[in-house]
Amino acid sequence: MRADLLTDAVEGLDEALAAVDGFDEVLVGGLLRPQPGQAAGLAGLADAVAGSPLAGRVAEAAEKTAAGAADEDHYMALAAARTALLGSVHDALVARIEEAVGRPRAEEPAVGAAGAEHPVNLLVAARGWLCDLARAGWQGIDHELIGGAAPVVTAMLPEPGLRRLATLLDGFAAELAASCPGATLERVPVRRWADLWSRAMLLTLPGADRATAVGEATGRLLPLGVDLHEHATAVQAQVHAVFEPADGGTPRLVRASVSAPKPDTVVGAGLWQLLRPHMSLLTAVSEGRAMELDAMPVTAEGDLIWDEAHAAQGEPAEPFTTARVALPTAAAAPVAPVDRHPARIAVPVLLEGYAVEDEAEGVAFRIAGERLAVDAGRVPAAGPLTADAVASSAACVGLLRWDAGEFRLQPLAVERTVRKRPVAVQAGAWAGGTADKAGVRAEKAATDAVNVLRERAGRLLRK
């Protein structure tokens, strides 16, 4: 890997992010009664997309918004402009990663997938809440405003087709509620909330979040590791893997995801317990096995839509072997337009021959003279991979991400030398269950938590 490319400046990045930041600052004060100072941020966003097909609509939206005369369509245009700008940032960063990693990209244009229509009234309700949020601004949020999301989320959650927006709104609203009232908020996560807001806005457009299978995958699936996501009331595990087609075609980088809503008290090993029964691949990860796929549905973006009927247990496969042998030739799938965002970048890489720097600002790997920060915080709590293991590692399979203005590495697995032999430790090793003593304890605590919830609820229900 050419680590120097990861620390070199990316041309145009600062300018694009400055336009994004200018707009994000506008959302802090809110759009209800725009101040003269906010007009500059709005105009800056419009200028930044002046050369794109969005130009006319965004210019009008910026003008109307600055005048305090904007409607929902205008807000949508602003959210779209911001998303497009960050899409260009994403593309520049991904191009840089591809250059550094030196892997091919699959030449398949992402096609707009068709899918079921969502109940439009719920999308309209969600958009209404988001527009109220933009009018209030982050400094204007209070519990009453944020509470308005709850009925929308409650109505959306049972609808599988609305799960993406529901999950996003639920996590976003919980975060805003924890920060109420906005007037006394000391630090506002300006870019993050603008990210979540604009993303939710776009997902209220019917069809924006369609991820429909466009093909079938038959062949061998070699897991690289598990990336775990959670907010108070949702969890997702995403397995990154190399797929080797049975017909001898180019190996591909794919992901397999499983997600579920959850009560906020289900944490740690409880997350794995919730997801485990729905994707045998998690067990394969824990057992160090490959899986054989037979006509598994896959999207244009390389997401397997996991269905147990199309999967069978495979031979033993070790992630570091996969990373050394299969990963270098695996092609990455293109990214759908709506998902082009720097926060979504997660590119599997293998790193070896680095020096570990363990300093006050955190662990970093020094590769060919370049410093790559390690994002050890993204490692699941219910797993054997510790900060110490990372700090004493000689090889690492991880996800290359971009956060806070720099590339960072999220470890999925590390290899350490113990008594002159390499020993691998995986972040997601407990995903499918574990015999580890600490793991068993965590599993029991999690089982108890869910049992207590159900039992106590039963007492109340007998009323």
Added chain:
Amino acid sequence: MRVVPSARPRKLAKVPFVELADGRLQGVVSSGSDIGRVYVSSVEAGTYAFSCSTNNNRPCGGARGAFCNHIRALIGEAVLQYGAERVARYLKVDVAGEQADAQGLTSAMTSTRPAQGDRSAAAQVFSRFLRHLAYLEFAPTTAPVPEMHWFPTTGAVA
């Protein structure tokens, strides 16, 4: 960057449900003596008006004129789950840095001699608990949710 750390793991047997919502700290507390009994307890933000009654809608004997042990347990578990700072901010309790724990919060509220609230809140708390439990029943999906990349696990619990 995550703004809200995930709930810290806590034993649920004593207080299976606690939340900051509807302008109250509210939750469900198990009876210490009767396995078949649970209490619905709440404290209002700002006024600290409190209420505690059983699942059969009988008033809690301990909650006459002062916080009962159920409410005290509720505050304790809320501090475990959300951290004292967030609970204090939600309830609008002014506590100095070193008193920002469950005990400090409780005594700051009781020293204002809060009034007993009406028990109408109990039904709402109960329905919120059911909403909370419903999250166990939604079917998991294997379609990707790219939005979750904004919510990485924080590994904070161990």
